[in-house]
Amino acid sequence: MTPGRGSPAGDDADEGAGGLLSPPYRALVVGLLAIVTCGAFEAMAVTTAMPVVAAELGGQGSYGLAFSLFLTASMAATAAAGPWCDARGARPALLTGLALMFSGLVLGGAATDFGLFTLGRMVSGLGAGSMIVAVYVVIGQALPSVLQPVMFGWFSAAWVVPSLVGPYVSGLLAQHVSWRWPFLGVAPIVLVAVALVWPRVRSLGLPAAPEGGGHDGRRRALRGAALACGVGAAQWALVSAADPGSNLRSDAPALLAAVGVAGAALAVLSVPRLILAGTWVARRGLPAVMAVRGLITFAFFGSEAFIPLILVNRYGLEPSIAGLALTGGALGWTAGSFAQARSWLPRRLYLVLGPAAVGACLAAVALSVGTQTSPWAIALCWFVAGAGMGLSMSTTSVLTLELSDAAERGRNSASLQLADMLGGVIGTAGAGTLYAHMLDSGSAPGAAGFALIAAVLSVPALFGALAGVRAHAPSSADQEARRA
Structure with a gap:
């Protein structure tokens, strides 16, 4: 712009x-x-x-x-x-x-x-x-x-x-x-x-008039709208099919299945033109940076929606006290951002340490909930997970600019933001669907159910750490092989 x-x-x-x-x-x-x-x-x-x-x-x-x-x-x-x-x-x-x-x-x-x-x-x-x-x-x-x-x-x-x-x-x-x-x-x-x-x-x-007449921007906007509609339809169908209180679950299961499949198909067809090629397989270099961004937002934001719910439902805390865990996560995020800005370690190492911290902390949350450890242990875990996000998020932005040619920085920055949003959407929708599936009794799931949600969401963060290992510029041989 x-x-x-x-x-x-x-x-x-x-x-x-x-x-x-x-x-x-x-x-x-x-x-x-x-x-x-x-x-x-x-x-x-x-x-x-x-x-x-x-x-x-x-x-x-x-x-x-x-x-x-x-x-x-x-x-x-x-x-x-x-x-x-x-x-x-x-x-x-x-x-x-x-x-x-x-x-x-x-x-x-x-x-x-x-x-x-x-x-x-x-x-x-x-x-x-x-x-x-x-x-x-x-x-x-x-x-x-x-x-x-x-x-x-x-x-x-x-x-x-x-x-x-x-x-x-x-x-x-x-x-x-x-x-x-x-x-x-x-x-x-x-x-x-x-x-x-x-x-x-x-x-x-x-x-000023956009170069090229703005047709590419309009096509990108349409693809983005199609992706959002597809993702929205798929998650609504999944949650409705899982929700025990939904009338459509029993009255129109075929309709829910059709909407879910159509939404997923629309999303799958739309996303390749919006996200950098190679992101899905964490190809070495910039695609791996994009993969890290999507995987950590998948894990963190999918979990964040449930941290207060865990503290209120499983530990009986008042909402105001449960909210302090989110404050701790924000403070951790600030501390992580400050640490990466100081460049105390090689920058690409932050893309391994940050996601690993998020994944390990979510696994620790699962263990704490499952064993009914003190709620302050969960708050501490969330602080460290926030620090991992602070290390990772700013680093992905910096590396996106560093690994992009001047002519591609705008498009690659947009791809990074889309990976960010898409990760958050899939994480919250997936965690919400899993939560809805565990409500068949009509009440909130027990400690094991909340532990399962945290454990499942730790997995994409740990995959993000693996992708972070590949987040450096490809060698000349790799580039020549890809061109061939």
């Missing part, structure tokens, strides 16, 4: 002299930070509140869908928003994303059954995917290049406070007031963000 005509990034030294909070940029910067903070708080809050939401709305069987369909919708919106911003500028995508985010928060917070709540999560996901792409384009157009790295640093900081206090505050609200307030309370802040950013965004020029 190219900064547009009329971008104020011309005289960077002069225009950036006053900093991000100088009068020309202050309202825009505060509004963008509010957008990111809202998204961060909502992401952290929903995981903590979900055990209460599922119990009150009868959504135990569809528990995983509230997470996976959010990610699926976000994946579809991300694929579509890039070409849209290239063609029309950031304004339509940003306003649409904010409107969808607001609508999704209100719909989720006011839901009277779990189906409506899940629909609200999907709408929020569409908003989040559209909004984050537009925010990046706005930064490219509205801020001089000298201030853009500072803005991205502030974005990282905007995640810190929600990560530290979001789970605890959400748990307190769900426990003592209502689970609805983490959603309804964030919605007005979205409106404030719109009011702050819109005057500045409205004055931005149109984007």
